[in-house]
Amino acid sequence: MSADHGTAALAAREVVRWFGAPTGARRVLDAVDLDVRAGELVTIGGPSGSGKSALLAILCGFDRPDSGTVLLLGEPLTKPPRWERCAILPQSIGLLDELTLAENVALPIRLTGQRTVLAGRVAPLLAELAVDHLADRFPHEVSFGQRQRAALARALVAGPRVLVADEPTAHLDADAVTTVLRLVRGCADGGAAVLVATHDPRVHAVADRTLRLDGGRLAAA
Numbered sequence: 001m002s003a004d005h006g007t008a009a010l011a012a013r014e015v016v017r018w019f020g021a022p023t024g025a026r027r028v029l030d031a032v033d034l035d036v037r038a039g040e041l042v043t044i045g046g047p048s049g050s051g052k053s054a055l056l057a058i059l060c061g062f063d064r065p066d067s068g069t070v071l072l073l074g075e076p077l078t079k080p081p082r083w084e085r086c087a088i089l090p091q092s093i094g095l096l097d098e099l100t101l102a103e104n105v106a107l108p109i110r111l112t113g114q115r116t117v118l119a120g121r122v123a124p125l126l127a128e129l130a131v132d133h134l135a136d137r138f139p140h141e142v143s144f145g146q147r148q149r150a151a152l153a154r155a156l157v158a159g160p161r162v163l164v165a166d167e168p169t170a171h172l173d174a175d176a177v178t179t180v181l182r183l184v185r186g187c188a189d190g191g192a193a194v195l196v197a198t199h200d201p202r203v204h205a206v207a208d209r210t211l212r213l214d215g216g217r218l219a220a221a
């Protein structure tokens with residue numbers, strides 16, 4: 001939404017996504033433009049089914065738009081990026097079932113060139129999110145909210161330049177929400193561009209800007 005296109009770490013240009021073709025086709029995203037700058041926390045609200053998750057999936061390279069462009073750190077996004085460039089907390093969580101929580105959280109580190117430096121971040125992040133006692137359990141052995149917190153630790157572990165989070169506070173108690181808000185806000189304050197889709201007013205309250213997706217269009221809330 002910003003006119004300052006030059007400095008956006010994450011940007012969408014005229015992004016269009018159709019679902020339901022060939023019968024009942026619906027233009028879920030209708031020429032969406034978005035800019036999120038480094039150091040900025042932007043939230044997206046809007047009705048259930050308005051396309052927030054669809055947009056986030058496109059912004060982090062999980063899905064492709066039918067037309068339009070996504071720019072990550074100034075370059076067109078053509079495939080899922082490395083986690084230290086753009087990390088995602090998907091609504092579906094997406095932990096690997098065959099790995100423990102600690103192994104899941106450590107996974108993005110294996111793909112970076114800084115394994116030894118970053119390995120020390122796994123335990124403190126699990127502790128901050130109060131799931132350190134579950135580090136050796138598998139995802140199916142913990143609750144949804146505990147999986148969600150581990151997935152946030154995984155997203156943060158490699159110090160991403162862009163963080164995209166889909167409803168990061170759904171399913172969490174008040175203490176966990178406070179921690180998640182601190183971490184997400186801290187990620188932006190540390191220089192990352194952070195985009196969060198949420199129905200939670202507590203998340204909107206810590207944002208620099210809040211947008212609303214409705215009828216396929218994104219506008220200032």
Ligand SMILES: Nc1ncnc2c1ncn2[C@@H]1O[C@H](COP(=O)(O)OP(=O)(O)OP(=O)(O)O)[C@@H](O)[C@H]1O
Nearest residue numbers: 019020028046047048049050051052053054055091
């Ligand atoms: N793969 C798909 N195929 C067909 N339709 C889809 C697909 N994914 C999403 N949709 C439809 O696109 C619309 C947007 O879904 P999306 O999950 O992005 O909404 P949302 O705003 O994130 O909703 P919520 O707030 O409930 O999470 C919905 O009508 C949904 O049914």
